[in-house]
Amino acid sequence: MAIGFIPFKLALTARPGFTLIELAVVLAIIGIISAVSLSLLWNTESADAALVRSVQVQLESGASQAAMLTGDPPNDTANLITLATSIEDQTDSAADVTLNCGAGAGACTLTFKGKGAGFLVGLNGVVQVTSLTGFSHFGLAGGQIIAL
16 A cells, blocks of 8 residues: 555544534524523513503602692602502503502512612602612613613
8 A cells, every 4th residue: 555545435434523513503503592581581571661650650650749748758658559559450460560658758678570760759859769680781871660
């Protein structure tokens, strides 16, 4: 046998390992799965952030209306407790929403699906979000919830 000559039969035998095409297909599948799961996570968190914003707006509206009707300040504890019960009743029961008010002057806490938000109702009726828990793509700026 001559040096440098590879018999035809030996050249066609299988070699261990993966081909470049097999690796490319696996990477493409992993990319598709990660893109879908990240978009689902983002959509879920966006809906949760929308719930926080909705509760903030309902607190502002309800506190101002209660203040006009009763003559009490918008952050009156009794009015906020009544308002919290009303907001809980209006939200989706599947989200297991709990809104507690009355821990302090104008303070309310919202908990749902392992997440939470703190609100502060001011004397002027403006409601600020003071804390967020369980959110990775949203934060706070100027008392408002924002996407990061």
